Amino acid sequence: MEKHLMAIPNRCTGCNRCVYACSAVKEGMFMPSKARIHVNNLSHEGYSVPSVCFQCPKASCMEACPTGAIFRSTRGVVVVDAKKCDGCGNCVAACPYGMIDQYASGKAYKCDLCGGAPACVAECHYGALVFKEPDKTSLNCRKDQMKQRSKLGEPEEKRRALAVEVLKGAERVPRSAGYMR
Template identity: 65%
Template structure:
């Protein structure tokens, strides 16, 4: 059975360790702004919400690419064939979650699940990120998160709007010194 990346917002502490390890693995440097996972902080509410690529079954980014440069590989991961890409940005605009971005050069990038062993999951000490076979509970949560689509323009504004919507739907538990999720 296929494994999926699952974000559990009410366990996220906003530590950003996932963004640091992601950028280190993908960029060779600690550049959280280039990480394939993003953390949206809501300091006045005391919560942080992860933005992840859902590897959509019917990916808008893939459908929008005029060159067929975005494919679904044998593991079900949406991947970019850089050799076919013309750097038009249609995929960035099409992603309703803001998880497809472009370098300054125009080359797009997104999460590829680190080849099946996501570094962000391994780095998350609080269990706020899981990579597992989907079950009924996680499928329900994932579907609820995937329904939160945005029509905003920039990836950052899409992510922040969606994170706010997900936060509204999340089970909020008052955090106490002994709280672990």
């Protein structure tokens, strides 16, 4: 069975270690704006919610790509072939979760699960990000998160809207010393 990258929002501390790890692995430098994972800090609520690419079974970004630059790999991961990407941006507009973006050159980029060992998961010491074979609980969590599709414009707006909706359904735990133990 294939593994899924999943976010557990009530465990996220907002430390952004996952974001830095992702950008370091993918860009060769700490450049959070180019990370493939994003953390939405909802300061008024006292929570942070990670946004991850769901590797959608019916990927809107892939369907919107006129050049075939976005395809599903043999591992089932939706990936971008930068050589084929013409920079049209159709994929960015099509993703209802805001998880695909473009470089200044116009070339698209998105999470590719780091070849099966996501750096973000390795760096998350609080268990807010997991990469595992799904069980009934995690499938329900993923399904609930995927229902929160957004038609807002920019990827950042879509991610924030998703985070707000995911937080509404998340179990909120008391924030006290040692709450992660």
